[in-house]
Amino acid sequence: MAAKTDATSQVYVAPAWKMTWWRFRKHKLAVFCLWLIGLIALISISPQFFATTDPYATSARRAYIPTQFIRVVHDGQLTMPFVYGVVGERNQRTLRMEWVIDDEVRYPVRFFVRGFEYRFLGLIPTDRHLIGFAGAPPGETPALLGTDRLGRDQWSRLMYGTQISMSIGLVAVALSTLLGIILGGISGYFGGLTDNIIQRIIELLQALPPIPVWLALSAALPRTWPVTLVYFAITIILALLGWTRLAREVRGRFLSLREEDFVTAARLVGASRVRIIFSHMVPSFTSHIIAAVTLAIPLMILNETFLSFLGLGLRPPAISWGVMLQEAQNLQSVVNAPWLLLPGAFVIIAVLALNILGDGLRDAADPYAN
């Protein structure tokens, strides 16, 4: 009984974010997705650590090697994790390289091995990598996810692509959140003519067919621009049409909060406008905004993916999930090398996890429901 009253009184004094967290914790799947996103975030922070080899290194001899799985069973016996070697044979009829597993050669998997040099977080020089293969000759690192047309290691490319794709989603959403909060806030707080004008602009932007407009904007980027400039231009293009939904959300919150008793009370005590907005209204809808933002990130990731896929987004040598999927653009290449579709599975997992996480946050954002 005492414990129960204790818990109840804990609820009474808990700040809003704590109650949100308690509710969120009950949603097991969302918590799992939070961990998954954490892992993906780790990869994005330091893809070099997770890569097994240089993702830019091409090798004409090693084109289209299928996935080389990590195995634990050899000759029917359980062993330490290892990877079989592969040997290429040219098919005399089709003249295509065909790769077969060579079970004489085994490369044991080692952790925290030395590999190519890089700067951890862009600062600390190191050559440690999460996984490596003992005894693999240089330039012939086993390809966990196969290799592409130019013999580049897909696993390492995927790790690098994660950094670009995730960060482009984050930056684009950050930009559109900023725009959305400022314009939505102005619209919702001041109302009247300002509100009317902003709302009409939002309606107009929402009535535009997004994909053709995105394509046209991206096509307008000069072909001579360096990779980083294209990267920022693409994020801006994505944010340009993406802010409207968030602005609507913020405006709606402002409109409903404006009539709340605590806002009226604050006004009556003589609190300034800025104070009312930032210390009373904003905290009470931050959790909703976080949920809305989480749900906006996967959309941006998908948009970048198809822009790059169509060749109008990021361009090689930049690596993103969309750029990688470009290799699998037609039926022919998919039939010949199905593993080129694997980055797609990664896109699905990341987007799925972000969506479930966002839904969990949205449900938890209102601790007073039920």
Added chain:
Amino acid sequence: MHWFILKRLMVVPLLLFIFSIIAFVLIQAPPGDYLTSYIAELAQGGTTITQDQIDSLRRQYGLDQPVYVQYFLWVGNLLQGDLGYSFEWRRSNAELIGERLLLTLALTTLSLIFTWVVAIPIGIISATRQYSVIDYVFTVLNYIGLATPNFLLALVLMWIAFDSFGLSVTGLFSPEFQQAPWSWARFADMMGKIWLPMIVLGTAGTAQIARVVRANLLDELGKPYTEMARAKGLPEWKLVLKYPTRVAIAPVVSTLGWYFPQLLSGGLVVAVVMSLPTIGPLLLRALVGQDMYLAGTIILIYCILTVVGTLVSDVLLALLDPRIRMDGA
């Protein structure tokens, strides 16, 4: 009612005017114009072209005029039904777009119907069996559907069709019908191929719409009139289909407003992957090749179709729900 429709119709010209400006700005944005790359191409091919010839070409297409004059020339021509000429294809834009537009609309409409036919029953089943295995299965499929880019779905389905059935399902027509005039045989040929892009396009939206139907129906199922019908001993399936479902699927019409443009937009990417003869790949090629008037016209067509989709959904909603008519009048 008439007032409501009239009011909606009055906004359309204004919207189209703004969209035409946006489309024009978009096609003007890239540095240089088609003529510049055309001249470069000629020079590369060894043909020399004098400054006089360049100037006369510029004059012919109005490229020597200020931007706003170019805009009015373009819009003026559009209004007279002249969609311009494609530099790259050496054909009139109207000719290029014509049949492709028809196919785009056919594909989009079929996908829309596919979505409804699949999504509404799924929504009803999920709602009536809330928290059952079937409901969870659909929820999971819904999440996966949302997370899968539709070009990826297209690639995977094409691969499966090729790998397991030996079907090569690209394009909408078999080679012998590619250039043939319309006939029943050609139509039948198209119908034999259009189902795969239809499924690919319709699937992503199916999940979303099933969700809407499920939520609406759950609301309706708790209402007293349902209890009443149940108390009178109506069989459950008859009761659900006869009363709450009718109310629950009405808002689905309102999704037409955003779903139709989404289908249209999404169709673009799928069409590129499956090499469908719709306006999507044409736009992509025009943009890459800086064939700007063709690109501008297609973007404007996308805008018009979007506006028409929204308009139709508004009118349908007003027809279904008298309260909206009251608000709008």
